Amino acid sequence: MLDPEELGQSNADLAAILRELRKRAGLSGVQLAQCVHMSQSKISKIETGRATPSLVDVELILRALQAPPELVAHVTALARIANTEWQDARSLRRKGLEKKQVELATLEKTSVELRYFLPTMITGLLATPDYIAASLAMYPGDHSKAISKKLERQAVLYDPAKRFTFILTEQACRWPLVPAQAMAMQLDRLVSVSRLPSVSLGVIPLSGHLPWGPLNVFTVYGRELATVEVSTGALVFRDARDIDEYLSEFQVYEQFALWGDEARETISSWADRFRQNV
Numbered sequence: 001m002l003d004p005e006e007l008g009q010s011n012a013d014l015a016a017i018l019r020e021l022r023k024r025a026g027l028s029g030v031q032l033a034q035c036v037h038m039s040q041s042k043i044s045k046i047e048t049g050r051a052t053p054s055l056v057d058v059e060l061i062l063r064a065l066q067a068p069p070e071l072v073a074h075v076t077a078l079a080r081i082a083n084t085e086w087q088d089a090r091s092l093r094r095k096g097l098e099k100k101q102v103e104l105a106t107l108e109k110t111s112v113e114l115r116y117f118l119p120t121m122i123t124g125l126l127a128t129p130d131y132i133a134a135s136l137a138m139y140p141g142d143h144s145k146a147i148s149k150k151l152e153r154q155a156v157l158y159d160p161a162k163r164f165t166f167i168l169t170e171q172a173c174r175w176p177l178v179p180a181q182a183m184a185m186q187l188d189r190l191v192s193v194s195r196l197p198s199v200s201l202g203v204i205p206l207s208g209h210l211p212w213g214p215l216n217v218f219t220v221y222g223r224e225l226a227t228v229e230v231s232t233g234a235l236v237f238r239d240a241r242d243i244d245e246y247l248s249e250f251q252v253y254e255q256f257a258l259w260g261d262e263a264r265e266t267i268s269s270w271a272d273r274f275r276q277n278v
Contacts, residue, residue, distance in 0.1 A: 010081040015049035017075055018061060022047070025065045035064040052082050055239050083239035089232050093139055101149030108156045111221040115250050118168045119214040121175060124150040125157060126166065126201075128189050130182045157196055165200045167253050169214065173203060173270055180274040187271035191264045202257030203266055210256050212249075220246050 022032050029047070033040040038057070045051035046061075053061070058079040062072050092100050101124075108114065108125075116123055124132055132150050136143040157164060173190065176183055194201035204210065217229040226237045226246045237243060258266055 010078045011052050012049045014053070014058075014075065014078040014082050015047050017078070018053075018058070019047040021062075021065045021067055021071075021075075027065070032061065032064060036060040052238070053079060054083065055079050055241060080239065083237065083242070085236035085238075087234045087236065089234075092233070097136065097139070097143060097146035098149045101146055101153060105149070105153045105156070107221050107225070108153060108162075111224070112161065113163045113222050114165070115220045115247070116164070116166045117214070117218050117250055117253060118166065118172045120169075120172055120217060121177065122168065122172055122186065122190070123166070123217075125154055125164075126190055126193055128182070128186045130178050131186045134178045134182075157193060157199060160198055162198050163200075164198055165202075165250075165254075167202045167204065167250070167257050169204045170206045170270075173267060176274075180277040184271040184274040187267050187274070190267050191271075194264055194267075200259065201263060202254065202259045203263045204253060204257050205266060208256070212252050214253070218246050218249075220250060223247070 022029070025032075027035070029043045030040045033043045036043075036057075038060075042051065046053045046057070055076065058076060062075060067075065104124075116125075121135065122131060124135075127135070127150070129147065129151060132147050133143070136146060156162065168190075173187060174183075178186065190201060193199055218226060220226045220243060223240065223243055224238070226243045228235045228237070228246075237246070257263070
């Protein structure tokens with residue numbers, strides 16, 4: 001279990017332990033680099049905390065240094081924590097919600113293939129202004145800048161060099177965050193966005209059987225990074241194994257989602273139900 005208080009502190013501890021183990025083994029940085037087929041500069045950056053090694057890097061180094069099993073377990077745990085970042089929601093709100101939007105915009109601009117699994121709500125990239133405002137209403141203060149930044153981010157959907165895949169559950173689509181007419185307009189927007197060349201949008205209806213229970217909202221940016229949202233913040237995973245786990249989970253949901261015209265017809269039927277309730 002990851003302790004949020006440890007996140008961000010473990011990289012220095014990991015660097016110190018790996019440096020000490022190398023010295024105890026009587027190897028220079030150059031010799032260790034040769035043993036693990038890494039550059040000497042990479043070893044130096046790892047040992048000084050300027051670079052965070054992946055779990056695979058750490059395993060190669062520990063094997064080369066013939067570390068005892070009990071130490072391997074400890075150092076591997078440190079490496080996993082070092083590759084995970086905790087973003088506290090309260091801290092983000094204190095800094096200003098618009099700053100988080102700038103960070104997300106950077107991730108979206110620097111990634112080519114992006115996957116979003118949305119089991120609870122519609123993400124800002126797909127949201128109408130009314131929906132965005134309602135999603136922030138629970139937080140005190142003026143959110144005009146954050147709303148503006150969220151809407152600015154949506155321009156990235158029109159970039160033909162990118163590929164966006166969104167999977168939404170029926171609950172996410174139909175959760176009545178705004179009044180019925182506004183919900184109908186929000187669902188109309190999903191239909192419209194789904195026709196963009198860069199976007200694939202799937203929905204998972206509540207009917208049928210799905211042998212997998214979704215736990216969290218998550219986004220995978222290429223194969224470089226995955227973010228997982230919880231009520232109190234977000235976890236950022238950079239280790240390839242963690243990212244692969246979320247990619248595998250996403251592929252499971254892809255098999256149960258409706259796509260293309262079938263998805264658009266389903267979303268439109270939900271929009272019509274909201275219009276009937278006006």
